[in-house]
Amino acid sequence: MDSSQNKAAKRMGIEKENLPVSQIQLDDLKMASVIFRAVNHPLRLSIIRLVDEFGQLTVTQIYFKLRIEQSVASQHLAILRESEVLLSVRDGKNIYYSLNKDRMQAIVQCIETLRD
Numbered sequence: 001m002d003s004s005q006n007k008a009a010k011r012m013g014i015e016k017e018n019l020p021v022s023q024i025q026l027d028d029l030k031m032a033s034v035i036f037r038a039v040n041h042p043l044r045l046s047i048i049r050l051v052d053e054f055g056q057l058t059v060t061q062i063y064f065k066l067r068i069e070q071s072v073a074s075q076h077l078a079i080l081r082e083s084e085v086l087l088s089v090r091d092g093k094n095i096y097y098s099l100n101k102d103r104m105q106a107i108v109q110c111i112e113t114l115r116d
Contacts, residue, residue, distance in 0.1 A: 038083035039107060043068070044076050048099065051086060056098040 038044060046066055051057055057065075063073035077097060080086040085104065086097045 035083045035085070035103075035107065038079050038085055041076070041079075043072075044080055047073070047076055047080060048085065048104075051097055052099050056089075056096040058094045058096055062097070 039048065043066070047062060050062060050065055054061075059070065059073050059077060062077070063070045066073065077086065077088075081088055081097070083103075084100055085107075087100050089096050089098070
């Protein structure tokens, strides 16, 4: 890996320093792919922006503000939660979603590295 690939890999949580591309672990590539696929969807980007704007929201607040079905919101929230883009905290019957700032910063830095 060249230095820009190393930086990008580190930011995405891939810790394989100085390995040739042929030795990158399949699991690491799958993880990066899952993360990028999670944020590469118009509705999920809208959810990310909305949660970023308000700090934390419930699924009800999200589907109401985006004017989508609750089941659709829940499916997309699950994808964002599984990729650790969103964090969730249960408070009684409600689950509050907030942006994982560290994960988002890592994604932004990786994208910036890939642009170089």
